[in-house]
Amino acid sequence: MSRIHPTAIIEAGAQLDESVEVGPYSVIGAHVTIGARSTVGSHSVIEGHTMIGEDNHIGHYASVGDRPQDMKYQDEPTKLVIGNRNTIREFTTIHTGTVQDAGVTTIGDNNWIMAYVHIGHDCHVSSNVILSSNAQMAGHVTIGDYATIGDMSGVHQFVRIGTHAVIGASTALGQDVPPYVIAAGNRIVEPHGINVEGLRRHGFSADAISVLHTAYRVLYKNGLSLEEAKVQLKELGSGGGDGDAPVQTLLAFIEASRRGILR
Known part of the structure; x- marks a missing residue:
């Protein structure tokens, strides 16, 4: 048939x-x-x-x-x-x-x-x-592996969303969201930590997740300029542990951004 x-x-x-x-x-x-x-x-x-x-x-x-x-x-x-x-x-x-x-x-x-x-x-x-x-x-728009975009969200042209990032529901997104970061907000979009549960589900070690927590603080919590944060991220990504590759992925994403990352 x-x-x-x-x-x-x-x-x-x-x-x-x-x-x-x-x-x-x-x-x-x-x-x-x-x-x-x-x-x-x-x-x-x-x-x-x-x-x-x-x-x-x-x-x-x-x-x-x-x-x-x-x-x-x-x-x-x-x-x-x-x-x-x-x-x-x-x-x-x-x-x-x-x-x-x-x-x-x-x-x-x-x-x-x-x-x-x-x-x-x-x-x-x-x-x-x-x-x-x-x-x-x-x-x-470019969306990396394992990213999740919430319902009713709108993504502006040329925006990049990194691997393992999560975008909350009803978010109006106009800037790049770095890998591993959770972001949400309508008009004013803010970072809300890293995607810990998603990283665990996909085999990231406790050491790698801990290093990414540190990277998040460097990027969003320590009051650094983006250039200062990039210097510290480069140092953080050369520690010889499981966190090196994820931090290097994060840094490469930031370096390649044309619209600017979510700050």
Whole structure:
């Protein structure tokens, strides 16, 4: 029996593995590739130059691979690339990239993307990320591995969210959030410590977590300028223990920030 509902429209040129399931009234565009064991719910539209890996679940009424919401876009063949084992729930919207950036929007592996999430053009969502319902990502946003974005949150364009960071619900975020940091607030966003429980769950040692506590105090509690804090973080990340690599990750993130980090 066919895995594609008879009411679905699969345009000529689309490449679907024979194991892909497509629900009623969904539309798959001519330049779409979908890997093995992936499923597409009813009434969803997947279009554009979109490549979707294996074992993905795309819910009902999703819009994946549509044109970017950028007035400079002139029908260039930009892309959306989605990895493996992602859950993308109903009414999610994910757009392709623009030539003003790298021309591609990317979603990694094992992400949990809840209902009504928007991922704008040229965003880069890494792996094992949780995007709660109604989280909204403007263009050019980068989200690191294992980050969590709370429901009803909005992320300004070009903002970067570090690995293992947590963004609280209803947060309006306009600056970069360093790795491991918990941040929340509407209009005035403030840091609230490090993501201790998440770090424990993902195998960080007690020593590494202790060093990250110290790094957090250096960055947010000791009254230092950012340049002074960076000097101390560099020293802290060369102690020869489990905390070296996480602190070096934190410091590298700060050094690369274009919008400025949350202070």
